[in-house]
Amino acid sequence: MDWIFLAELTVNGALTGLLYSLVAIGLVLIYKSSAVPNLAQGALTMLGAYVVLAFSHNLGWPLWIAIPLAVVIMFFVGIGIERVALRRLAGRPIVMILMMTMGLDIFLRGTTLAIWGGSSRSLNLGVSYDPFFVGDMLLSRIHIVGAAVAIAIFIASVLFFRTRMGIRLRAISDDYLASWSVGISVEGGVALSWGLASIVAVATGVIWGEVQGVDQSLSLLLLKGLTVAVLGGLDSILGAIVAGIILGIMESVGSFYLDAIVGGGSRDLIVAAVLILTVMIRPHGLFGRHDIERI
Amino acid sequence: MAQNETNLDDLILSLNSIEVMYDSVLLAIKGVSIGVPRGGMVALLGSNGAGKSTTLKAISGLLKAERGKVSRGDIRFDGKLIGDISPQDRVAMGICHVIEGRRVFEHLTPDENLDAAAPQSMSRRKIASEKERMYEYFPRLADRKSSQSGYLSGGEQQMLAIARALMTQPRLLMLDEPSLGLAPFLVAEIFGIIQRINKEQGLSVLLVEQNAIAALEIVSHGYLIENGRVVMHDTAESLKKNSDIQEFYLGGGEGKNFQDIKHYSRRKRWLS
Numbered sequence: 001m002d003w004i005f006l007a008e009l010t011v012n013g014a015l016t017g018l019l020y021s022l023v024a025i026g027l028v029l030i031y032k033s034s035a036v037p038n039l040a041q042g043a044l045t046m047l048g049a050y051v052v053l054a055f056s057h058n059l060g061w062p063l064w065i066a067i068p069l070a071v072v073i074m075f076f077v078g079i080g081i082e083r084v085a086l087r088r089l090a091g092r093p094i095v096m097i098l099m100m101t102m103g104l105d106i107f108l109r110g111t112t113l114a115i116w117g118g119s120s121r122s123l124n125l126g127v128s129y130d131p132f133f134v135g136d137m138l139l140s141r142i143h144i145v146g147a148a149v150a151i152a153i154f155i156a157s158v159l160f161f162r163t164r165m166g167i168r169l170r171a172i173s174d175d176y177l178a179s180w181s182v183g184i185s186v187e188g189g190v191a192l193s194w195g196l197a198s199i200v201a202v203a204t205g206v207i208w209g210e211v212q213g214v215d216q217s218l219s220l221l222l223l224k225g226l227t228v229a230v231l232g233g234l235d236s237i238l239g240a241i242v243a244g245i246i247l248g249i250m251e252s253v254g255s256f257y258l259d260a261i262v263g264g265g266s267r268d269l270i271v272a273a274v275l276i277l278t279v280m281i282r283p284h285g286l287f288g289r290h291d292i293e294r295i
Numbered sequence: 296m297a298q299n300e301t302n303l304d305d306l307i308l309s310l311n312s313i314e315v316m317y318d319s320v321l322l323a324i325k326g327v328s329i330g331v332p333r334g335g336m337v338a339l340l341g342s343n344g345a346g347k348s349t350t351l352k353a354i355s356g357l358l359k360a361e362r363g364k365v366s367r368g369d370i371r372f373d374g375k376l377i378g379d380i381s382p383q384d385r386v387a388m389g390i391c392h393v394i395e396g397r398r399v400f401e402h403l404t405p406d407e408n409l410d411a412a413a414p415q416s417m418s419r420r421k422i423a424s425e426k427e428r429m430y431e432y433f434p435r436l437a438d439r440k441s442s443q444s445g446y447l448s449g450g451e452q453q454m455l456a457i458a459r460a461l462m463t464q465p466r467l468l469m470l471d472e473p474s475l476g477l478a479p480f481l482v483a484e485i486f487g488i489i490q491r492i493n494k495e496q497g498l499s500v501l502l503v504e505q506n507a508i509a510a511l512e513i514v515s516h517g518y519l520i521e522n523g524r525v526v527m528h529d530t531a532e533s534l535k536k537n538s539d540i541q542e543f544y545l546g547g548g549e550g551k552n553f554q555d556i557k558h559y560s561r562r563k564r565w566l567s
């Protein structure tokens with residue numbers, strides 16, 4: 001048994017897992033304020049990457065301008081989604097809103113495909129691909145950068161939900177009618193959560209765009225993100241981080257051993273198994289509140 | 296019977312023959328007129344399904360969340376028509392509705408419940424002093440201010456729902472069946488606090504209750520609503536003496552068993 005190799009698998013798995021956490025945090029931000037799992041978070045991530053790409057490659061602007069600009073634009077895209085697509089659904093059954101986010105996912109994928117085509121492009125963040133050793137372990141620099149971004153966004157989110165505005169958003173997801181009754185702007189709160197989730201989508205899109213190139217497959221990150229969010233508990237930011245690390249390690253170490261037996265492709269099986277088992281055994285996840293079916 | 300000599304200017308709230316429709320077909324309120332004097336306490340009594348909650352929702356604007364609509368008549372707060380104002384702006388004007396079923400924010404602490412309801416423009420210091428005031432009114436909440444609100448007792452949740460509403464700085468507080476499911480001593484405690492705030496702060500109160508005994512002890516006037524219509528309006532004193540009220544709401548009917556009363560109530564609807 002090669003312990004260094006196992007350690008390397010574990011650490012790289014945890015780092016990749018933290019990149020999944022980025023997607024999950026976007027989901028949790030919206031769930032925590034409106035109790036809706038946003039099935040378009042993957043597509044938003046992809047859109048975020050394309051917007052950065054449009055500024056940096058199509059217009060040739062430097063990344064330090066392109067990324068902040070994309071953040072601002074995507075924030076308003078998120079706000080706009082609430083205003084145009086979701087506001088009229090306020091108070092409707094949760095399935096309606098869920099279907100709307102799914103429609104949004106399809107719409108965003110179709111639109112980006114029409115504009116940017118299907119070929120993969122690279123972002124060129126400038127993160128070096130030279131081998132990076134910690135002790136004897138070989139690690140990926142971009143994954144380390146991504147994990148740091150995930151931790152930073154985690155801390156910012158935790159702090160945000162303790163502010164007055166953050167408390168209001170949590171109140172909305174608890175009971176929107178009671179929120180209305182004390183004058184909380186439910187629509188404004190939900191819009192803000194979409195705006196914030198769209199900002200997180202830019203960060204996620206930039207990191208993942210660097211890892212695997214910018215193309216339609218970025219939208220599939222939804223599946224990993226959703227699995228992590230469900231495992232962590234849909235309304236728990238901490239859960240998104242912890243579950244991301246757990247899923248990442250299971251995927252990396254597990255697939256190494258399983259692939260040898262089944263001959264490859266076991267990563268997706270592991271993700272599917274985690275999702276299904278969580279829903280069956282512990283539907284509120286590791287850290288989620290118990291009555292997640294309430295709206 | 297109706298003693299409506301109160302000048303309109305003295306009313307903080309007046310409803311002028313309003314009708315409310317749900318889903319554009321179901322007429323739940325059929326011409327209700329009521330008034331709440333400035334600084335006064337008024338009760339709205341009636342049995343299940345009479346239209347009490349619907350009336351409050353029409354006033355607070357929460358009807359919109361249930362696809363309900365005021366289809367006729369007008370509602371004035373402080374003399375201003377409020378029909379087209381959003382629920383949020385009505386709260387800002389000073390109307391706050393404590394909805395039925397003490398719906399506190401269960402996953403927030405009582406302290407956070409109060410924070411959530413504080414107006415956006417309220418300063419940090421003012422929020423802190425307002426919260427102190429609430430804990431002074433409701434000492435039971437002070438002891439539990441950092442626990443999860445979903446685990447508070449029914450009485451504590453009702454107190455929290457009222458304190459949360461008071462954080463919005465209302466001039467008119469509307470309470471929908473605050474006594475529901477609470478032990479009599481708790482009802483007395485809560486009503487006592489409401490009465491105290493009414494006296495000290497001049498807060499106007501519109502109290503919806505099925506528990507007429509408790510309600511008529513603290514209000515000056517009461518309206519009785521049946522089938523979406525006001526069928527009686529009088530001072531609390533006269534209402535307490537009224538034989539019909541005694542029979543159906545105070546449990547004072549003698550020599551009649553429950554079945555007789557139900558039967559009787561179907562025949563007689565107080566519709567003269």
Ligand SMILES: Nc1ncnc2c1ncn2[C@@H]1O[C@H](COP(=O)(O)OP(=O)(O)OP(=O)(O)O)[C@@H](O)[C@H]1O
Nearest residue numbers: 317321323341342343344345346347348349350361
């Ligand atoms: N959201 C709704 N959609 C359709 N009809 C409704 C709705 N809410 C209430 N109603 C109907 O309106 C009428 C009045 O209901 P309301 O809730 O105002 O009664 P209430 O006096 O508050 O009764 P309770 O004492 O049981 O709370 C009832 O016939 C009820 O069925």
Ligand SMILES: [Mg+2]
Nearest residue numbers: 347348349395
């Ligand atoms: Mg009611």
